[in-house]
Amino acid sequence: xxxxxxxxxxxxxxxxxxxxxxxxxxxxxxxxxxxxxxxxxxxxxxxxxxxxxxxxxxxxxxxxxxxxxxxxxxxxxxxxxxxxxxxxxxxxxxxxxxxxxxxxxxxxxxxxxxxxxxxxxxxxxxxxxxxxxxxxxxxxxxxxxxxxxxxxxxxxxxxxxxxxxxxxxxxxxxxxxxxxxxxxxxxxxxxxxxxxxxxxxxxxxxxxxxxxxxxxxxxxxxxxxxxxxxxxxxxxxxxxxxxxxxxxxxxxxxxxxxxxxxxxxxxxxxxxxxxxxxxxxxxxxxxxxxxxxxxxxxxxxxxxxxxxxxxxxxxxxxxxxxxxxxxxxxxxxxxxxxxxxxxxxxxxxxxxxxxxxxxxxxxxxxxxxxxxxxxxxxxxxxxxxxxxxxxxxxxxxxxxxxxxxxxxxxxxxxxxxxxxxxxxxxxxxxxxxxxxxxxxxxxxxxxxxxxxxxxxxxxxxxxxxxxxxxxxxxxxxxxxxxxxxxxxxxxxxxxxxxx
Numbered sequence: 001x002x003x004x005x006x007x008x009x010x011x012x013x014x015x016x017x018x019x020x021x022x023x024x025x026x027x028x029x030x031x032x033x034x035x036x037x038x039x040x041x042x043x044x045x046x047x048x049x050x051x052x053x054x055x056x057x058x059x060x061x062x063x064x065x066x067x068x069x070x071x072x073x074x075x076x077x078x079x080x081x082x083x084x085x086x087x088x089x090x091x092x093x094x095x096x097x098x099x100x101x102x103x104x105x106x107x108x109x110x111x112x113x114x115x116x117x118x119x120x121x122x123x124x125x126x127x128x129x130x131x132x133x134x135x136x137x138x139x140x141x142x143x144x145x146x147x148x149x150x151x152x153x154x155x156x157x158x159x160x161x162x163x164x165x166x167x168x169x170x171x172x173x174x175x176x177x178x179x180x181x182x183x184x185x186x187x188x189x190x191x192x193x194x195x196x197x198x199x200x201x202x203x204x205x206x207x208x209x210x211x212x213x214x215x216x217x218x219x220x221x222x223x224x225x226x227x228x229x230x231x232x233x234x235x236x237x238x239x240x241x242x243x244x245x246x247x248x249x250x251x252x253x254x255x256x257x258x259x260x261x262x263x264x265x266x267x268x269x270x271x272x273x274x275x276x277x278x279x280x281x282x283x284x285x286x287x288x289x290x291x292x293x294x295x296x297x298x299x300x301x302x303x304x305x306x307x308x309x310x311x312x313x314x315x316x317x318x319x320x321x322x323x324x325x326x327x328x329x330x331x332x333x334x335x336x337x338x339x340x341x342x343x344x345x346x347x348x349x350x351x352x353x354x355x356x357x358x359x360x361x362x363x364x365x366x367x368x369x370x371x372x373x374x375x376x377x378x379x380x381x382x383x384x385x386x387x388x389x390x391x392x393x394x395x396x397x398x399x400x401x402x403x404x405x406x407x408x409x410x411x412x413x414x415x416x417x418x419x420x421x422x423x424x425x426x427x428x429x430x431x432x433x434x435x436x437x438x439x440x441x442x443x444x445x446x447x448x449x450x451x452x453x454x455x456x457x458x459x460x461x462x463x464x465x466x467x468x469x470x471x472x473x474x475x476x477x478x479x480x481x482x483x484x485x486x487x488x489x490x491x492x493x494x495x496x497x498x499x
Contacts, residue, residue, distance in 0.1 A: 004047050004449040006481045008439060011037070011046035013476045015053045015437075017462060020469045027061050031146045031174060033461040034058065034201075038172035041199040043454040044483060047439045049223040050203045055177060056433045059204070062178040065147045066154055068185065076162065079108045079420075082187070084176065085168040087116045088125050091314055093336030094194050097236055098168050099129040104237045104409045105416060108163065113138040113156070115149065115175045128314075150178040154185070162187045164423065166210075171200035180205035180428065188426045190419075192234075193220070197357040197448050204431040208423060210234045213360050223440055225431070232419050236336060237412035238343040238403075244321060250284065252386060255323045255341065257290040257316060258334035261452065263298070269331040272302040274379070279306040282386055288319055289329075291337075320344050325385055325392070332451065335360035343403055347396035349385055352378035357444040368398030453483045459495060470496050 001009075014037045021030035034054050041048070083102070088095040102110045112133070114122050123133045140152050153175065165187045167176050180189050191206035196216045203209075203224040211217050214233040221228045256263075256271070263271050275287045285306060292299060292309040299309045310319070320341045326348040328338050333351045338360070342348050351358060352372040361369045372378035385392050405411050458477045465473065474496065477486045487495060 002446065002449070003453075003481075004045070004441060004446050007041075007044045007046040007449055008048070010044075010480050010484055011041055011048060011051075012437075013480070015051070016476060017473055018054060018057055020465060020472060021462065022057050022061070024465060024469060026464050027065060028145050028147060029461040029464050030057065031061060031178075035146070035172050035174050036456065036460055038174065038199070038201050040454055040456040040483075042171040042195070043198075043452050044456070044481070045198050045445065045448040045451075047441055047445050047449070048437055049199055049220070049440065050201070050225075050438075051199070052204075052434045052437055054174075054201065055204045056435075058174055058177045058201075059181040059433065061147070062150065062181040066151050066178065066182075068154060068158075068182040070158065076109070076160070080111065080160075080162045080164075081105065081108045082111045082113055082160075082162040082165045083168055084113045084115070084165055086170040086173040087114060088122060090125055090128050091312060093236070093334070094168065095125070096129065096336070097192070097194065099126070099131050100237050101166070102131065104412055109136075111136045111138065111160075111162065113153070115140070115153070115169070115173055116142070118142060146175065146178070150175050153179050157185050157187070164420075165189050167191045167202060167206070168194070169202065171195045171198060174201050176202050177205055181430065183428055183430050186427045188423050188428055190423075196220070197444070204433050206230075206431075207426065207428055208232060208419075210419075212236050215356060215359060215362055219356075223438060225434065225438075232415070232422075234415050234419065235407050235412065236339060237409055238339045238407045244323065244345045249322075251286045252282065252284050252324050253319075253322050254278065254285060254287045254325045254327055254386075255290065255319045255346075256288075256327045256329050257319075257337035257341075258329045258332075259312070260292045260296055260298075262332035262334055263289065263292070263329050264331070265298075266331050266450075271327075271330050272298050274375075274382075275307055275327075276302045276304055277379075278382065278386075279304050281383075285386065290316060290319060316340070320346065325349070325382075327382065330354070333358050333360070339403070339407055342399065343407060345396065345400055347385060347392050347399060349378065349382050355444045355447050357448060364402065366398075367402040368395045369402055453481075455483045455485055457485045459487060463495065463498070467496070 018030060018034055021033055083098050085098060119139045122137055126133055138156050140149050169176055188207045189205060190208045190210050191202055192210045196213060203226060209220060209226045209231040211231055211233050212235055217228055217231045220226055279285050279287050288308040288310060290310040291312050294311055323341055323346045326341045326346045328348060328351045330351045338348060350371045353374050354371055363370050372381050462473050474492060
């Protein structure tokens with residue numbers, strides 16, 4: 001059985017357990033269980049891009065537990081945008097995108113709201129992006145239960161009707177699915193789809209889906225039941241804070257940037273091996289890969305004096321400024337890492353023969369944007385970009401023109417203005433939730449299912465169930481994937497009989 005089908009089999013079991021918790025009115029445990037399983041499904045992808053069962057349970061609990069009445073309806077007089085996120089980090093395209101949005105969208109007053117972090121955490125991280133919090137941050141006591149926290153957020157939204165709310169959430173954050181389960185919350189909700197390749201919560205409460213990859217619009221209309229007319233292509237706005245130094249050099253500098261897990265070789269792709277081939281073939285090439293931890297064994301396996309590994313850092317100016325060529329990493333590319341050097345004027349070669357899930361661009365060969373069909377063609381393209389300066393400059397000019405039109409601040413703002421104009425008089429609505437789940441099995445889904453597995457505890461949040469429900473949970477613990485942790489026999493008996 002493939003990994004995808006293994007993951008699917010177990011995921012369907014978890015729906016049964018969630019229903020048991022809901023039926024016995026163990027609402028807090030049920031929500032924590034759904035959040036835990038959704039985190040698992042993010043990594044142990046089961047072929048479901050959303051779960052109608054989970055979304056339906058979350059909505060029912062919200063409508064039973066939360067007070068949406070007595071809306072104060074304080075409409076801001078100016079254009080306002082609330083950026084609602086689970087958490088932000090010092091490093092990562094997801095967090096950088098929030099502050100890039102704020103920096104580029106100067107026509108709106110911006111507010112921040114975190115479902116998971118406190119004031120100090122958000123403030124310190126915001127400062128690392130040169131952003132200062134100024135009476136525009138909503139945070140909540142992290143000791144509150146999910147239901148209690150959701151109510152606090154609903155109370156905040158009652159007092160503030162924003163022009164729009166942008167969800168920058170993690171795939172397993174279920175609080176937005178709760179707080180936007182009622183149309184009494186008036187502000188239109190936009191979901192920024194930064195985890196487009198995998199499972200996430202929140203599809204039924206999103207009024208509009210913002211796609212950073214245009215190719216994903218049709219796919220999500222089918223897989224997440226969000227109509228094409230409710231989706232917009234809004235690519236990542238790239239701050240043009242870097243520039244390439246055109247200096248006479250003795251070396252030709254190639255760079256690639258990304259999380260080390262994205263470079264981890266598999267049966268078909270080995271980026272390290274190709275990097276080593278390049279520096280061995282061209283003595284004047286220095287190849288720098290940024291994002292590789294100092295204890296990563298690949299540093300030793302592919303050791304070479306001209307192959308440089310740099311630990312994860314946001315201080316990438318030096319590498320971009322001196323770069324002659326950027327190579328998109330594989331097996332898993334990082335397109336947020338590609339765009340900054342590309343916008344600075346560094347020519348690039350894309351991943352070869354990628355599944356559609358890994359393509360940030362559509363093929364536009366006439367614009368210098370194309371994916372080599374196989375490894376041999378990729379090698380030919382890379383070698384030509386290294387050796388043929390006229391060709392490299394020609395491709396670079398084409399690429400830069402395309403990127404300026406779509407990913408520059410000006411291009412991004414034009415797209416955002418159209419979205420604002422379209423949604424100006426729109427209010428939040430609730431999408432219906434189907435009784436059936438939609439399973440998708442294809443090359444993309446098979447690939448995503450094997451990227452990375454995360455262990456999950458089968459029995460978490462089920463100890464409050466009654467005796468007969470626990471028997472069902474025990475039965476569902478049999479014949480599961482290796483990443484599912486179960487109890488030994490004696491502890492299983494103790495679990496069954498202890499309240």
